[in-house]
Amino acid sequence: MYQKLLLAASIPAAPAGFDDWKYMEPTFFLFAIPVVFLYGICIGSFLNVVIIRLPIGESLTKRASHCMTCGTKIRIIDLIPVFSWLFLKGKCHSCGEKISPRYPIVETLNGLLYVADFLIFGLTANMFIMCIFTSVLVVVGFMDWDTQEMDMRVLLVIVLLVIPSYFASELTIADRLIGAASIGLPFFLIGELTRPYAKKKTGEDVRGVELGDTILMAFSGLLLGWKAMVPSAFIGILFAGVFGSILKKKTGESKFAFGPYLCMGLYLGAMFGPMITEWYISRFPQPETYEYYANCILMR
């Protein structure tokens, strides 16, 4: 088993694609999937802390995990992700107040998304980059859902990821710059153009597309390249249109967070975007086809 792990770890960083996992044996997968999942829910446990504490300005490290109602420090035994929540039946051991199901949901979600990253990218450098990006999306999505705001420090993690990604993927600098501008620029323009109208309507300085959403898409474009960005934005806007309107009807609330849907779009776009774009381009006649027809005409 140890040798197999070494073998898998020595696979060079391959470009994103479905071919990577072919190099690995099924037994390796049976062993690796639960490990990746458990790793994902442990990271998810930390993400919960980030989602709750950053917007209220609490330190991420200084204070031990505590009950949000009574403030009692959480026992070590109750810190196990997902399982502790199930064992406690979703209640604080000290005051008996309900603990939000959000905690196990975020943990499980992060675990499942890590498994998907692993299955798509294989055990490559790109997988690790994608896992960190996934967690950033989870944090940004839930934070925007809660507060309608995005934390710049979290968004900057995406820019930091561009450095290892530059060495691990085949994306060129041009791919990345076009990726940043392709969605970032239109979003910025829509935001600025709708600003006077939105101000008149709500009385607040708001935009049709908030600056946070624009920055998220621009930074992600630098990381993922344009081929991933166009489908990302398309899926995100589609989800926002469908789920957003259902939610609005249900709750009747006028406040609307675009971020969570953009994050879903970005996750799917990062995974399948380049494939979708390449398929779409291949639907159109290629330059070689034109040349072929031109030759046919000339021969006649």
Ligand SMILES: [Zn+2]
């Ligand atoms: Zn409590």
